[in-house]
Amino acid sequence: MTHTTDNAWEHPEVQLAGNGYVVAFVVGLVLMGLSLWIVRGHMFAPTGTAAAISALAAVAALVQCVLLLHMTVSRTQVWQTVALVLFIPLFALTIGLTSWMFHGLYRRTMLMPATHVAAPATATPARAD
Numbered sequence: 321m322t323h324t325t326d327n328a329w330e331h332p333e334v335q336l337a338g339n340g341y342v343v344a345f346v347v348g349l350v351l352m353g354l355s356l357w358i359v360r361g362h363m364f365a366p367t368g369t370a371a372a373i374s375a376l377a378a379v380a381a382l383v384q385c386v387l388l389l390h391m392t393v394s395r396t397q398v399w400q401t402v403a404l405v406l407f408i409p410l411f412a413l414t415i416g417l418t419s420w421m422f423h424g425l426y427r428r429t430m431l432m433p434a435t436h437v438a439a440p441a442t443a444t445p446a447r448a449d
Contacts, residue, residue: 348383358372358373359373
C-alpha cells in the first residue's frame, strides 16, 4: 500500500540522494552567483567573460550530473553517461550554428540606413533677427 507525505525530505529519491541534492543546489547557486558577479563587475574582456561563464556553467552542469542524476561509469549508469557525453557536442554545435546564423541575420534581412545620400553642399544661412 502506498502513502503520500507532505515532507519532501522523506521522499525515497531524496533519501537515496542523501545530501547530494542540497550540495548540488548550493554549488550551482554559488557558481551562478559568481557568473553574475563576473558579468556585473566587467571583470574580463568580452571574450574572457564568455569563456569564464562557459567554464562555470560546465562545472555547474558536471556537479549536477554527478550529484543529482548520479551519472557515473558504473555498469548501471554507463549508457546514460555515454548518451550525455555524445549529446554535448550536438548541443554545442546547435548553439554555435544558431548564434552564427543570427550574427549575420541583421545584415541579410534588414534595410540598410540611407547613409549614402549626400547632404546638400550649401546650407542656408540662419537669419539673425
